Amino acid sequence: MPKTQTDFELMQAIRRGDAEGLRTLYARYSGKVYAICLRVIHDQHEAEETLLDVFHEIWQRSDRFDDTRSSPRQYIQLLARSRAIDRLRESKRRRDKVECGFLPELAATEHEQSSDVSHVLGGLEPRYQQVIELAFFSGCSHSQIAEQLQIPLGTVKTRIRTAIATLRRRMREGTEQ
Amino acid sequence: MRHSPHDASNPTGCERRPVQCSDVQELISDFLLGELNTTDEASLRAHVDAGCPKCAGLIAETETVLGRLYDVLPPETPPPDVEERLAARVEPISTAVRSGTLWTGLKEHDWVFTFAAICVASVLVWLGSWGTFSATHSQEASRENELHIALGKRKDQIGSLRRELADNAGFAEAMRSDELYFLTFNAVGDGNAAIGRSLWDPRARRLGASFSRLPETDAGHALALWLDAPEPVRLTTFTATAQGDASFVVELPAELPDATRLVVSDEPADSRLPGKTILAARLGDSVRVASQVLDHQASTLIADKAGLGAHNRKRLNLKVLCGY
Numbered sequence: 458m459p460k461t462q463t464d465f466e467l468m469q470a471i472r473r474g475d476a477e478g479l480r481t482l483y484a485r486y487s488g489k490v491y492a493i494c495l496r497v498i499h500d501q502h503e504a505e506e507t508l509l510d511v512f513h514e515i516w517q518r519s520d521r522f523d524d525t526r527s528s529p530r531q532y533i534q535l536l537a538r539s540r541a542i543d544r545l546r547e548s549k550r551r552r553d554k555v556e557c558g559f560l561p562e563l564a565a566t567e568h569e570q571s572s573d574v575s576h577v578l579g580g581l582e583p584r585y586q587q588v589i590e591l592a593f594f595s596g597c598s599h600s601q602i603a604e605q606l607q608i609p610l611g612t613v614k615t616r617i618r619t620a621i622a623t624l625r626r627r628m629r630e631g632t633e634q
Numbered sequence: 635m636r637h638s639p640h641d642a643s644n645p646t647g648c649e650r651r652p653v654q655c656s657d658v659q660e661l662i663s664d665f666l667l668g669e670l671n672t673t674d675e676a677s678l679r680a681h682v683d684a685g686c687p688k689c690a691g692l693i694a695e696t697e698t699v700l701g702r703l704y705d706v707l708p709p710e711t712p713p714p715d716v717e718e719r720l721a722a723r724v725e726p727i728s729t730a731v732r733s734g735t736l737w738t739g740l741k742e743h744d745w746v747f748t749f750a751a752i753c754v755a756s757v758l759v760w761l762g763s764w765g766t767f768s769a770t771h772s773q774e775a776s777r778e779n780e781l782h783i784a785l786g787k788r789k790d791q792i793g794s795l796r797r798e799l800a801d802n803a804g805f806a807e808a809m810r811s812d813e814l815y816f817l818t819f820n821a822v823g824d825g826n827a828a829i830g831r832s833l834w835d836p837r838a839r840r841l842g843a844s845f846s847r848l849p850e851t852d853a854g855h856a857l858a859l860w861l862d863a864p865e866p867v868r869l870t871t872f873t874a875t876a877q878g879d880a881s882f883v884v885e886l887p888a889e890l891p892d893a894t895r896l897v898v899s900d901e902p903a904d905s906r907l908p909g910k911t912i913l914a915a916r917l918g919d920s921v922r923v924a925s926q927v928l929d930h931q932a933s934t935l936i937a938d939k940a941g942l943g944a945h946n947r948k949r950l951n952l953k954v955l956c957g958y
Contacts, residue, residue, distance in 0.1 A: 476721070476918060477894045477895065479720075479724060480721070480894065483717060483720065487712050487716070487717070488709025488710055489707065489709045491712040491716075492708060493704055496707060505712060505713060505716050508712055508716055509716055509719055509720055509723075513720060513723055513724070516723075525694075527698065527701070530701065531698055531701030534701050534704040535697060537704075589703070592667060593700070593703050598669065599664075599667075599669050617663050618660070618663045621662075621663045621696060625695055625696055625699045628698065628699055628702070629695070
């Protein structure tokens with residue numbers, strides 16, 4: 458029986474130009490990438506376009522993935538976030554809008570998802586949870602967070618750094634236990 | 635806080651110093667969140683690329699932390715047309731295979747387009763393997779000759795396979811079909827040597843295969859041909875001669891799964907033990923075998939894709955390229 462390929466094997470296949478490797482990777486991660494795009498952009502059409510762009514970039518720029526630095530899953534998820542934010546900002550430039558944050562029509566699912574996010578961020582003080590949620594799940598730039606929360610830009614950066622350092626320390630402790 | 639010389643937050647415009655490990659601690663989250671200005675990002679990358687294992691480890695660790703934030707998001711099912719559009723961007727042949735047009739003998743419409751796509755892909759692969767396609771006539775003429783040599787070998791290969799299958803496996807009826815597709819089986823690992831060939835007829839739902847130099851199997855083991863799909867379909871089980879040769883024809887099932895490859899596995903006598911995939915042929919690499927001539931539109935498409943000028947469009951004999 459043919460065996461299931463690992464994520465690393467699929468990335469190697471893509472690097473060799475194997476389109477089936479990309480297809481398998483898409484089957485494995487398109488749902489997660491689409492969820493991230495929806496969460497950041499809040500627009501189904503734009504999220505679909507970003508999903509397409511993410512996997513096309515994985516195909517075209519497969520040499521960018523460094524398997525000594527991160528896993529394919531982490532790489533894909535962060536690439537999705539980055540491209541979703543790029544598209545969101547481009548879209549906002551076109552529409553001359555600057556706001557970020559959750560849209561009302563998504564409020565029900567946001568609440569559900571926020572519960573999951575809060576679980577992961579549990580233990581962080583609310584002010585740190587707030588900036589991480591806005592930076593990661595709402596596509597806000599640091600300056601937009603500052604504007605939305607009415608706090609100085611420097612404070613936003615400090616809170617994000619502190620939150621990430623705390624999560625990093627917690628993960629390290631969890632690994633050591 | 636460090637300042638870039640051109641950074642608006644650096645009103646003094648003083649010379650910047652190279653990024654140091656202590657700076658990375660400060661910049662890492664901005665870097666991973668895409669909030670660094672390009673100058674600082676380049677400096678940080680230069681510091682890590684210069685070989686600072688400590689900072690590289692810190693970045694990797696932070697990427698893991700950030701990646702985990704998304705693990706909690708439940709996946710959402712994207713519309714199916716996104717995958718189709720991705721396939722169209724990546725590999726036209728794969729789209730045809732996945733949409734079932736190859737499986738069903740291109741019954742719906744416009745086989746010329748699919749055939750053209752196969753030829754375009756083939757031309758581009760060949761051109762790509764030779765490096766940039768030069769605009770000079772002499773270089774193109776040389777490449778044209780190489781194309782013809784490569785196609786001649788392919789034609790000889792297909793001709794001998796047809797004869798072999800007709801003689802050994804009773805594939806004569808399918809030999810007259812103009813809906814045949816040719817595939818090559820390559821060894822998995824071990825240099826990817828080509829040691830098997832296949833002709834299959836999607837309209838008649840028959841597949842002929844011929845192998846030589848198959849690896850020796852253990853006593854009691856058998857070889858199996860599979861459609862590699864989410865639920866693999868075993869097409870047949872066969873054995874090879876002492877010289878490692880095998881030829882056969884199999885009927886394809888009426889309902890074909892969305893397969894991506896044909897694979898041959900070495901199956902142990904005990905069916906509870908897993909087999910080992912030893913050969914694979916990608917369905918997306920199928921080449922149509924037919925005496926067809928491309929129409930003007932398809933020829934133009936290929937010439938455009940290959941970036942040929944007016945003079946070399948005439949020189950490049952597309953009928954020879956694609957009309958087996």
